[in-house]
Amino acid sequence: MTELPFISPKNTIAFFGLFHTLVASMSIGTAFVVTVSQIVGYRSGIRFYDQFAKRSQLFHVCIYNVGTINAIGLVFALSGLYPQFWEQLFTHFFWALMVEELLFLLLATTLTFHYFFWDKLWGHKKLHIFLGAILTPLFILQMYMINAIGGFMLTPGITEAGSVTQFLGTLGHDTRVLYNPSFLMLQLHRTFANFSYAGFLLAGWCGFNILRKNTDPIRKRYYELSGRLAFYTGFASFLIMPIIGYFYAWVLKYHAEESFWNLMLGAGDVIKGGIDLWWAKHVFVTLMLGMALVFYKRQDKTTRPFSLPAFMVYSVAAFYFVFYLAMGLVMTWRFFWWMLFVASISGVIGWLLLKLTKESGKLVFVVMAIASFMTVFLGGYAREAARPRFVNRISHYDYIYAESEQQANTFTTQGDPKTIVDSPTDTEFEIRVAASSADGAGTASALGPLEKRYLPVAYQPYGFSIVTQLLSDTRRIGYAQEH
Amino acid sequence: MAKRNEKVKEKKIRPLEFEDLANEFSGVVEYPLRDSKEDPLWAVNTVRLWTGIVLSLVVAITALLVLGAIYD
């Protein structure tokens, strides 16, 4: 099988996957921060929030394309390195991915209109803000699809060997695997993680601009305010994370036990270069928590762009404490003490940085941006590394499929080209259509030569298949009239 | 906040903490809402049409997902 000369297949996929996730997550979160910033600017009447939103959206336009390109690199890498796995997965999630492609197009076009028509729609500001606001639910829907796939790889939700066949129901779609056990937790986790990540990253960019020597004082003041807005948006999303994380861990414990213990005990690829990357991720999380809490506490109430009730913030901080306590129970007490230490030290460092900069957030923003980036990087890596390893490029859950559909059997012969060309009345397609039929008899037999080529399997009124059933009669007529 | 909203409707400057600098650096603070008729009609109609398309598709996709969750 193929592999690149300088990097192993799984590290190749790790590179593309992480590169894509880091950029795409930033994209998703930036759309949310832009909307918040526009609304705050509109309600307060301060133009600079709108300008900050516009610059962030320009940044978004640029990185959206980078994220798209990374996704394509990932698709090509998987096609070449894990062809059997990829074809099986693709066949299973084809329609979900088609909906996702449609959403990509809607997102790209909405984003383009939102940025490039910014100055043309000043008289219709609410419409413009609404256009930008649509991006967030579109992104959430798009993540819905890809998280279903990612979640399925971690928690297939099916344990009985040979119980899954892709020849039944709607071909190219299976609701059981779409709504797998960890899909919702991954969706929630990634949604708020993306908002948090982008918020902190944009705040870090503002902090960097304040630190630059050639920024004039009035601009520094605006970057300070915009940075705080982005920071608070990120911080608000960050507060929700431990609650989601707790339930995510709960799901993993019962539906992906091996992955759960790989994370908790540090096994397999979770350890890289002697470092437990799960621990490393939590070092950055607690660093962020300690520093953010101190920043929150020290800011004057009037400078906050929107209110975050102190009671809520400190309750969540307490929940974080309990969360790490629970993790200490499961993992090792050293973990709990180390995290407490890091949070405390980072709080002290945050306090010192604020004193140093005379309560300006510039240095805190930059540190938080770096920590946030590392959290997303390490978190994504740890999730994938915790999963049981592929063996001979075949996934750990492959046994759930019917034998002929398992990855080892996906491609039986290497395809003698001549046989495909030379046997028109006995094509692979006909064989597979007959085999695809639910009753095995081949519903093709009742129809003429033209129709049987495209006959789908016997449909039942399922979600996606309602549409295809409604359309199938039209389709048959269309085929009869073809040529 | 209600006071602020009124002032926004009147399209006046809303300085926050740097009133002494706002006049000197005008154009940076004001929120230049303008009459809706000044916007190019083709751009407004394009955005309206596109928003309608997107919302319809979002509703359709969400409906499919819900139906799938219930019936599949």
Place this chain on the structure above:
Amino acid sequence: MNNLPVIPTPLFPRYIWMEEVTYSHIPIATLITAFMVLAPIIEYVGYRKKDMRYDRFARSLIWFSMILFSPGAALGTGIPMIIIGLYPEFWARWAGLFFGPLLLQFVFFLIEVVFLFFLYYLVWDRWQGKKKKLHMWMGVCAATTGLVIQFVWDGVGAYMTTPNGVALPGALESTIWNAKAFFNPSLWPLFTHRFFGNISYTMLLTGGVFAMKYMRAKDPKEHEYFKFSSDLAFSIGFISFFAMPFVGWWFAKVYQAEAPVAYNAIMGGHTATYFNIKLISIAFFVTVGSMYTFIRHREKKILLYILSGLLGTLWIVLTMHPDFHWLPGGVVVWRITYTIVIGGFIAFLWYLRSTKEWSYSQNKKGWPRIMLVAGLAAFLAFFMGGNARERARQPHSVYGQLAKPEVQDYETARFLVYDKCLPDGRTVRELKEMDFAEMADEEILGELCDSDDLTEGQATLVVQALRGGRL
């Protein structure tokens, strides 16, 4: 063979969906590539002439490319997704053969985004002064990367019709790089054809759009600018077209040698209609473009002489081509006829030049509209060209190696007829005109077709196709 189900699609057959998703991306990609190639050149011209109109024009090309880039990229991701799902065996084997080039595309795309977005578009104003030359070089880098990307896609795409004797590997036998497969015979003609074709159709269309803006502009400065830019764009598009007949000839020769079935499909076979529509569109915009140039630039004699010469090259192509059999009287009548038509048209253009008829400034509403229609005709020619090329190879996904899963009997039969029953010189048209009702099967197979290695089933199909006329 792939043991996974073949996914059917609603409303239309699978290949229609695959085709539509692909074609949704291609116009955007070709437009961006062409615009990126032209922008630094036009910027340079403006820099040397110290004429900011050229700079504005170049900038508007890049601005429009930026607007289209995100939707274009999103649509581009749809192509592998739909092919992987609907044609898994083809994808697994083909992407396995070209694993290296596909991964390199990822690198090239990233480089393109960096140059186009960050080093060319975003710094346009800031780098107007001392860094203008550097700015133009950044544009050249962006354009070069765009062309490299196109080159790679052309290599992997051209393989599908001219595999150059390289068999598709098995799905598990992917290779990093196969030079013979990548540098296949139709790569260079396809790349050259697309290079000039993209510039031609995009500039003709842009010229038409700008002409409409010229017609509607109320501000005198805008009016003047769009008059200038529409002329510049339309002229570039029109002049660059004249490479196409020769490149197309080269392309056809390669197909004739390496993929004769595809060649015959286009030349009178089942794809001929699409090709003919393309030629009619070309005839239209060449007519409009010639008249426009002679009227708009009647003072520029050298340009008009050059254009007359370029129109004369069409005569050369027609002379190299066999008789179309449109007219009775054989090849001599045909040659005389087209000589009179082309020569007469050139004479008519010189006559137009000498009169005040259809002056550009007096027909401010007429010319912009006709220019836009010419631009749309050029777009149609581009669309039909790609359509013809892909259909000509049907029902094969890779010529001579892999048929699409939903291949039908008549498609297989047609392929066999084109492959076995059209020796040098015979055309599909001639086959269609033959009467097979009186001929026995053995006679058909023995005398008309090279039937030595046909199986019984194949022979039956060939005879049925010839008798039934579904060619």
